Amino acid sequence: MIRKLILSAVIATGTLAGLTAGPSSAEAAAPATFDRDHDHRGVRFEVLVRHRGHWETYGTYRDRDDAQRVERLLERQGRDARIEVKRDRW
16 A cells, blocks of 8 residues: 555656656747658759779669668678769759
8 A cells, every 4th residue: 555655656746747847838949840751852862882983873862861871881891982962953
């Protein structure tokens, strides 16, 4: 019985502390305006690999994370790789 009472008091105190520790609505930051699907329209990420003294396109990706994943894979294989950002005309 005492165990339940102590546990309830600890949970209530933690909940109350969590509610009061957060920012109030007046202090809350403005919502982020970055929309991953809309801000990257017209942008592609090209992964380039050095081949016999010049850069060749290895692949073109719509997502930076995919391009970085491929770049790291190529670098682990011992190749010299880089990413270029290409913006389409609107």
